[in-house]
Amino acid sequence: MSEMNTATHVPVLQVSDLDIEIRGVNGAFAVVSDMSFSVSAGETLCIVGESGCGKSMTALSLLRLLPEAASIAGGKVLIDGQDFLAMDQRQVEDFRGEKIAMIFQEPLTALNPVLRIGEQIAESVRQHRKCNRREADARAVDVLRLVQMPDPERRATQFPHELSGGMRQRAMIALALACDPKIIIADEPTTALDVTIQAQILGLISDLQKRLGTAQILITHDLGVVSEVADRVIVMYAGRKVEEASIFDLFDRPFHPYTIGLMGAVPGAGASSEAGDRLADIPGTVPPLWNLPKGCAFAPRCANASARCLKERPPFEEKRPGHWAACWEHDDAA
Amino acid sequence: MQPDRTPLLSVENLEVHFPIRAGVLQRQVGAVKAVDGVSFSLNRGETLSLVGESGCGKSTTGLALMGLVKPTGGRVQFDGQEIRGFNRAALKSYRRRMQIVFQDPFSSLNPRQRVKDIIRAPLDIHKVGTPAERETRVAELMERVGLRPDQADNFAHQFSGGQRQRIGIARALALNPDVIVCDEPVSALDVSVQAQILNLLSDLQRDLGVSYLSISHDLGVVEFISHRVAVMYLGKIVEIAPKTRIFAEPGHPYTELLMRSAPSRDPRKRHSFSATNDDIPSATKKPSGCPFHTRCPLVTAVCKTTEPALTARDDGRLVACHNR
Ligand SMILES: Nc1ncnc2c1ncn2[C@@H]1O[C@H](COP(=O)(O)OP(=O)(O)OP(=O)(O)O)[C@@H](O)[C@H]1O
Ligand SMILES: Nc1ncnc2c1ncn2[C@@H]1O[C@H](COP(=O)(O)OP(=O)(O)OP(=O)(O)O)[C@@H](O)[C@H]1O
Numbered sequence A: 001m002s003e004m005n006t007a008t009h010v011p012v013l014q015v016s017d018l019d020i021e022i023r024g025v026n027g028a029f030a031v032v033s034d035m036s037f038s039v040s041a042g043e044t045l046c047i048v049g050e051s052g053c054g055k056s057m058t059a060l061s062l063l064r065l066l067p068e069a070a071s072i073a074g075g076k077v078l079i080d081g082q083d084f085l086a087m088d089q090r091q092v093e094d095f096r097g098e099k100i101a102m103i104f105q106e107p108l109t110a111l112n113p114v115l116r117i118g119e120q121i122a123e124s125v126r127q128h129r130k131c132n133r134r135e136a137d138a139r140a141v142d143v144l145r146l147v148q149m150p151d152p153e154r155r156a157t158q159f160p161h162e163l164s165g166g167m168r169q170r171a172m173i174a175l176a177l178a179c180d181p182k183i184i185i186a187d188e189p190t191t192a193l194d195v196t197i198q199a200q201i202l203g204l205i206s207d208l209q210k211r212l213g214t215a216q217i218l219i220t221h222d223l224g225v226v227s228e229v230a231d232r233v234i235v236m237y238a239g240r241k242v243e244e245a246s247i248f249d250l251f252d253r254p255f256h257p258y259t260i261g262l263m264g265a266v267p268g269a270g271a272s273s274e275a276g277d278r279l280a281d282i283p284g285t286v287p288p289l290w291n292l293p294k295g296c297a298f299a300p301r302c303a304n305a306s307a308r309c310l311k312e313r314p315p316f317e318e319k320r321p322g323h324w325a326a327c328w329e330h331d332d333a334a
Numbered sequence B: 001m002q003p004d005r006t007p008l009l010s011v012e013n014l015e016v017h018f019p020i021r022a023g024v025l026q027r028q029v030g031a032v033k034a035v036d037g038v039s040f041s042l043n044r045g046e047t048l049s050l051v052g053e054s055g056c057g058k059s060t061t062g063l064a065l066m067g068l069v070k071p072t073g074g075r076v077q078f079d080g081q082e083i084r085g086f087n088r089a090a091l092k093s094y095r096r097r098m099q100i101v102f103q104d105p106f107s108s109l110n111p112r113q114r115v116k117d118i119i120r121a122p123l124d125i126h127k128v129g130t131p132a133e134r135e136t137r138v139a140e141l142m143e144r145v146g147l148r149p150d151q152a153d154n155f156a157h158q159f160s161g162g163q164r165q166r167i168g169i170a171r172a173l174a175l176n177p178d179v180i181v182c183d184e185p186v187s188a189l190d191v192s193v194q195a196q197i198l199n200l201l202s203d204l205q206r207d208l209g210v211s212y213l214s215i216s217h218d219l220g221v222v223e224f225i226s227h228r229v230a231v232m233y234l235g236k237i238v239e240i241a242p243k244t245r246i247f248a249e250p251g252h253p254y255t256e257l258l259m260r261s262a263p264s265r266d267p268r269k270r271h272s273f274s275a276t277n278d279d280i281p282s283a284t285k286k287p288s289g290c291p292f293h294t295r296c297p298l299v300t301a302v303c304k305t306t307e308p309a310l311t312a313r314d315d316g317r318l319v320a321c322h323n324r
């Protein structure tokens, strides 16, 4: 369990007005627009939203690992106060692993299939630290132990395909943690895992956060996971932030109609559901990013949409203290 | 709707063992006991969910009942008749009355086929009605699952995930089946779209009285859709109980672990997930005795040697455990 007060409120990562563009068959279009957020040491920020809304693009841009078709079209990323987007390739590589590291959904994308687990970790250690081979190997076994890999000395000598799914996930987390990064970006780290293993991995990450003060950005579509680990939450829709609040404010009183819809749509939220009950679904589907409606992107699916919503995009503004949303509606309680 | 209590489908000791072959001669060196003695029944208008972790044999159970993999043992009765005794006509009718909807709406439909042809295929195969009647039936089915008539000529690849799942459901409904096996029908979909499909399945059951054998690893989905729940572990059912009872109080230690591991959905009631490591056995190398004994907090000596049978408890549930 992570607690609000473990965060020290010194932002280690500050993102402002980030725009990401994709050049596709439909021409160039924005996949992420006006993204701004910050994370402090020890804090967990969750980013949720529908498939394709730009969560992974946001994450990849923070490591400057965007796919070829995508590029950063504007904005600033400060890591530990330094302008990450202005750095040359060498500096970027120094920062990766050392300051900021990523955990992917599918561990096989991060692990090299032909290198033993221990070698991969040791290689990353030697890239960032002045140490000899033996020290790097020892560090590899240490981090494998840190992520509670059973029998770490032996596992270090194995190849990724020789490990089970849960162990591979641990190996990748160990690789990400090897150089004590200040920020971990985890993109759906447990989506492919069974719930009992998911619980272990989430427990593991928050343990480490508490011990090392690592800041975490966790991307997920699972509101259950969010409610377990988040300090703060950003809800994205069609490439933009539509809501941001502390976990309690968001779960107690979501503001944006999309967030409200999302929460009602999760099955099993009411413990006493009867077969034959209906869920509060959100009608329709997400519009394609290259063909967004003119006003609010959620308007075609929103029960509260007014004429203004169809014409003008609502600004992202503070609706209640510390609780932001992009919606033309007013806070009825305020 | 309260389901009718006469079992429509009853499965006894179903077994599906896949051979493991090795060497140049491809000799059998072992077996993956994917389904290892599974028994349950399904009533009319009822939803029974099979839950459990990846690889525990849920899909194989569903595929075996559909005749898509060959069981290596056990008995299946449908509507009071044993499948093995079915002649060809009876078998054909069984295949009409059992249908399946798959998890991945992107790979289970041919992207180059038009929607109307996909939905009509079962009618063509079973030669139901005249071409004109089939056309009408397709239109009816499309409306039933919430697709627009003007989409009939579109290709599957032009649809979103949720819409494709609607197409798969329309196809499964074409022959008025009694049972639909739903293998993770919403796990590839976004939450907001998932709810649309779950509502559709629930409406169809209410209106048509169809039974579902629903396969899922998402306890939220299970809680929403089921009347009864069967929990599987390494090819066996370890607990079967009515939905309300199993969620109120899990009987088997594995059911308990599963429920404890599911996220709480309430930030004020967070679990204290521990980082302790379980070494999880596989269907190829099953532990002796109780298959769960390597992870069980209640394990005693007998668990390591003797496999517990699924036995009835006072409250009507079935549990396979020596110590519960
Ligand atoms: N390599 C690529 N080339 C072109 N477009 C891409 C590429 N990768 C992603 N996209 C598009 O960019 C948009 C944002 O994708 P992104 O992967 O960030 O979504 P996401 O929010 O992570 O979704 P998911 O929940 O499915 O992972 C999507 O519309 C997607 O189709
Ligand atoms: N055709 C096959 N040949 C050999 N082994 C198989 C075959 N099909 C499935 N298996 C194995 O049988 C076991 C059960 O698989 P099954 O697909 O039924 O699991 P599941 O419970 O549906 O899992 P998931 O939740 O991952 O879909 C697994 O160990 C799997 O690897």
Ligand code: SF4
Residues within 6 Å of the ligand: A256, A257, A258, A296, A297, A298, A299, A300, A302, A303, A304, A305, A306, A309, A314, A326, A327, A328, A329
């Ligand atoms: S701005 Fe209008 S359409 Fe958009 S979410 Fe708010 S009420 Fe709905």
Ligand code: SF4
Residues within 6 Å of the ligand: B252, B253, B254, B290, B291, B292, B293, B294, B296, B297, B298, B299, B300, B303, B308, B320, B321, B322, B323, B324
């Ligand atoms: S039989 Fe023993 S090992 Fe198996 S679940 Fe029961 S107590 Fe645990």
Ligand SMILES: [Mg+2]
Residues within 6 Å of the ligand: A055, A056, A057, A187
């Ligand atoms: Mg993604």
Ligand SMILES: [Mg+2]
Residues within 6 Å of the ligand: B058, B059, B060, B183
């Ligand atoms: Mg399966």
